[in-house]
Amino acid sequence: MSSSVGTPWKQLLLCSIQANSRLNHSSYLQLATVSANDRPSNRTVVFRGFMDDTDKILIHSDIRTRKIDDLKHSPFAEICWYFSDTWEQFRISGRVEVIDGTNTDPSKLEQRASSWFASSLKSRLQYTSPAPGIPLSSQQPLLDDRAGPAPAFCLLVFDPHEVDYLNLKSSKRVMFSSGSNIWTSEEVSP
Amino acid sequence: MSSSVGTPWKQLLLCSIQANSRLNHSSYLQLATVSANDRPSNRTVVFRGFMDDTDKILIHSDIRTRKIDDLKHSPFAEICWYFSDTWEQFRISGRVEVIDGTNTDPSKLEQRASSWFASSLKSRLQYTSPAPGIPLSSQQPLLDDRAGPAPAFCLLVFDPHEVDYLNLKSSKRVMFSSGSNIWTSEEVSP
Numbered sequence: 559m560s561s562s563v564g565t566p567w568k569q570l571l572l573c574s575i576q577a578n579s580r581l582n583h584s585s586y587l588q589l590a591t592v593s594a595n596d597r598p599s600n601r602t603v604v605f606r607g608f609m610d611d612t613d614k615i616l617i618h619s620d621i622r623t624r625k626i627d628d629l630k631h632s633p634f635a636e637i638c639w640y641f642s643d644t645w646e647q648f649r650i651s652g653r654v655e656v657i658d659g660t661n662t663d664p665s666k667l668e669q670r671a672s673s674w675f676a677s678s679l680k681s682r683l684q685y686t687s688p689a690p691g692i693p694l695s696s697q698q699p700l701l702d703d704r705a706g707p708a709p710a711f712c713l714l715v716f717d718p719h720e721v722d723y724l725n726l727k728s729s730k731r732v733m734f735s736s737g738s739n740i741w742t743s744e745e746v747s748p
Numbered sequence: 749m750s751s752s753v754g755t756p757w758k759q760l761l762l763c764s765i766q767a768n769s770r771l772n773h774s775s776y777l778q779l780a781t782v783s784a785n786d787r788p789s790n791r792t793v794v795f796r797g798f799m800d801d802t803d804k805i806l807i808h809s810d811i812r813t814r815k816i817d818d819l820k821h822s823p824f825a826e827i828c829w830y831f832s833d834t835w836e837q838f839r840i841s842g843r844v845e846v847i848d849g850t851n852t853d854p855s856k857l858e859q860r861a862s863s864w865f866a867s868s869l870k871s872r873l874q875y876t877s878p879a880p881g882i883p884l885s886s887q888q889p890l891l892d893d894r895a896g897p898a899p900a901f902c903l904l905v906f907d908p909h910e911v912d913y914l915n916l917k918s919s920k921r922v923m924f925s926s927g928s929n930i931w932t933s934e935e936v937s938p
Contacts, residue, residue: 583832590780590790590826598788600780600828602837636780638790642773642832647792688937691923733881747878 565613565741567721567734571639571648575605578643587639589617589716591628591654599628603714605639606673615650615716618673618681621658622689622710629654635716645726650718658712669715674707685710724748755803755931757911757924761829761838765795768833777829779807781818781844789818793904795829796863805840805906808863808871811848812879812900819844825906835916840908848902859905864897875900914938 578584585605593599606616615637619625629635637650657666674682683701685708688694701708721734731748734741768774775795783789796806805827809815819825827840847856864872873891875898878884891898911924921938924931 581832583830586830586832588778588780588790588828588830590778590788590828592782592786592788596782596786596822597824597841598780598782598826599839599841600778600790600826601839602828602830632786634787636788636790638778638780638792640773640776640778640792642771642776649789649791651787651789684938690938691921691936694935694937731881745884746881747884748874748880 566743567648567718567723567732567741568608568613570723574641574644574646574648578641581643584641584643587637589625590636590638591625592632592634593624593628594631599624601625606676609669609715613718615652615718616673617714617716618677619656619712619714620685620690620710621656621712624691626656626712629656629714637716647724647726649722649724650716651720652716652718655715655717656712657715659707659709670711670713671707673713674711679703682708682711756933757838757908757913757922757931758798758803760913764831764834764836764838768831771833774831774833777827779815780826780828781815782822782824783814783818784821789814791815796866799859799905803908805842805908806863807904807906808867809846809902809904810875810880810900811846811902814881816846816902819846819904827906837912837914837916839912839914840906841910842906842908845905845907846902847905849897849899856903860901860903861897863903864901869893872898872901 575584586602587605588600589603590598590600603617606618608614609616633653635652635654639648657670661667679701686701719736723732729748730745732743732745734743765774776792777795778790779793780788780790793807796808798804799806823843825842825844829838847860851857869891876891909926913922919938920935922933922935924933
């Protein structure tokens with residue numbers, strides 16, 4: 559189901575990423591989840607690529623953030639990714655798997671470690687800092703660059719099941735839906 | 749409760765809007781809601797200013813879009829607004845009131861009409877187009893620029909109750925909460 563070559567929206571997304579690559583923020587997207595109190599949460603996260611040759615989207619997170627609580631409550635999420643140079647929006651809804659250090663699948667732990675080493679030292683450092691959202695302390699984190707993933711580091715694997723593409727320049731809107739191992743698409747009014 | 753002068757996050761937000769104003773997309777924000785199936789929805793909308801001198805945020809929408817169904821199901825929403833020039837993020841959670849043409853409060857209908865006339869002809873035209881998300885037809889909309897709000901036009905009034913501010917340049921994060929007619933703030937770890 560997740561083979562990438564035959565996924566039409568993935569090709570479109572890769573083109574948008576390429577066309578907007580001069581902008582640092584083009585890899586920033588907004589991830590919405592539902593909290594345990596049934597209210598929506600929304601935050602900016604960084605796109606970390608696709609998992610191998612699938613259409614699953616990789617995101618790094620800190621297990622101490624509220625989004626992990628949200629995802630334990632409900633694994634469903636919606637990405638809103640706006641490309642400001644090309645005026646394109648991708649709304650991608652799907653299901654998120656959280657891979658932390660307690661995962662029992664060796665291949666998933668390997669994927670997590672590989673994501674850890676692929677990120678910058680500065681990025682890694684934040685996972686050894688005091689938990690996000692707590693009152694400030696003067697605690698200073700230290701990090702050995704050969705050390706494996708910090709306990710707080712987790713990998714989010716976002717598995718898309720619907721993509722709503724909108725091009726504001728051409729007023730073109732296409733809905734992509736997955737079902738029975740196949741993606742279908744339909745052009746709709748913007 | 750919504751008096752603007754004493755609202756510290758509003759001042760911060762106005763500064764960010766000003767500092768990023770060279771970018772057209774700086775008025776674009778992502779609005780997350782919860783759908784009737786309890787899954788999150790997320791889309792880009794345009795900031796249309798504050799309501800009078802309050803801290804309520806105005807957004808225009810089409811009553812035929814899914815977000816209106818979402819808001820009927822649950823009025824709670826969360827804005828994620830990232831400013832790409834200054835590396836600042838505002839996450840604003842609150843409650844949304846939908847003002848459409850069936851509203852029985854004359855002052856709210858007046859606010860809706862005033863928002864309608866404040867928007868461009870091109871913006872207005874989309875509310876007379878075929879409903880968003882339906883298969884394409886060749887129907888062509890027409891619009892008299894003196895005509896009042898199209899039936900599909902509605903005004904969303906977003907009433908914030910919590911603001912999570914993050915500055916990625918300074919690594920400063922401040923949480924603002926409202927309660928008993930007063931806003932309080934606390935600096936927390938990023």
